[in-house]
Amino acid sequence: MSDLTRKTAVELRALLDAKEVSAVEVATAHLDRIAAVDGQVHAFLHVDREGALAAAKRVDAGEITGPLAGVPIAVKDVVTTKGIPTTAASKILEGWKPPYDATIVERLKKAGMPILGKTNMDEFAMGSSTEYSAYGPTNNPWDLGRIPGGSGGGSAAALAAYEAPLAIGTDTGGSIRQPGAVTGTVGAKPTYGGTSRYGLIAFSSSLDTPGPCARTVEDTALLHAAIAGHDPRDSTSIAQPVPDVVAAARLGLRGDLTGVKLGIVKEFTGEGSEPGVLAAFKESLEALVKLGAEVVEVSCPNFQYALPAYYLIAPSECSSNLARFDGVRYGLRAGDDGDRSLEEVMSLTREAGFGPEVKRRIIIGTYALSSGYYDAYYGQAQKVRTLITRDFEAAFEKVDVLVSPTTPFVAFPFGSRTSDPYQMYLADLFTIPTNLYGGPAISVPCGLSEGLPVGFQIMAPTMADDRMYRVAGALESAIGTFTPPAL
């Protein structure tokens, strides 16, 4: 039954309900697929065969039921899993086994979802290609010589390679959506505060948002519903009911968008975007118009400052958050010869444990927060953040959602953007405004450019995650899904 790996979560649940397959068979099929192809893809940093099979057995024994019970999942390695190695793709956490589960992992376990393993990423979620993983990059299943996006390239590639039907990602500046776009999969960043950050290894706490990844819109919505909702252990978690994203996705899949207003952002001129990306976006927009949607141009004049503001705010927060890696309580300790001071050991530990992009961002953040520069950099970036939020709020008075390409370019070849870090940052041009605002956004496959997938991004108002799922479902109903060449 190796074709079980080609099924969606919805299809797998139907087979499980009909008792045509067991949860153990489903988990085994995916574990075998990982064993067969992950040597080429390298989506996983750790595979937990025993744990996944034990969870599947509990579902087969009838101990756990529910809409995703028995559907296996891959989890990004920045999310803590009790007793299962969690490294955030960094040498500084090599071999670390967390003593606790993240809230979203607890919810996956309660939902009866076998966790297949932990997926590769850019170190501490800083990057757009997985090339900054300390354990080597993940290869894009569409073309193994190209990046799978980042930071959550492992989760996206695991879906595209049929190693997992569902995956967890985290999105600070586009780390769910951009990998989704370049691997032809779906990825959603929920409203900030809509999903718990408890157990997420912190990068930029005011932006980090865990979210669902899948191959279809409905599967993404089901996973969204399984992990979202208030968590008292995360003080920024929103104590409101989760919008009904599953119903919205199903409504959208019926293919009717009558009365829905889609906003295109005047300031996203397309400059710097590949022609094939713009063409696929335009065709998708036309397809949505055929379903009854109306397209309105809106102006968001401060979006042009989103990238600079983000690359001050995120490094500033990271320089503070990553201070916890001090070689004392967990993780690596380097240079402790019994003679060196704590400070020397700390500096040697961090030097040995962090990769180049993490070091760059810590140094930039330290700079932006230092006295004399604080007002001009961090303080000013926070004001720009207010203006970007106002742009969104004004736009959402005129339209229901905003749409754009997810990323300006398709999957690029390895090594083509690592020498100039700012070129890598440009991958996040369209995804970052949403993170600064805090609203939800989703990337849906919308076509191919030179044989490589293009993503369509839908951004919605805060706590209106359901709106983007409706449009996403409608787009999928019009355009379909995309299958990479066989590995």
Added chain:
Amino acid sequence: MAAISREEVAHLARLSRLAVTEEELDRFAGQLDVILQSVARVGEVAAEDIPPTSHSVPLTNVYRDDVPQPSLTQDAALSGAPDAYEGRFRVPRILDEEE
């Protein structure tokens, strides 16, 4: 003009507790200069009267009831420690010999 000098990068690395190598200093100084010149664009925005946003969720303090709850055991808390001694984290010396 460079936004940041090699000496400044060395100083920031010390503040950040990163024992960077000479080779890294050479590389980072140029790269950080490009990045800082790009992000300095935030300064173009007239935002004097604009309040800063630190966070997208409008919350001040979030309290919970002060009820004791189970926490990690001592063994679990020490399970990842690079060096532990009699139920505690063992650290390198924190004072100079002469102090």
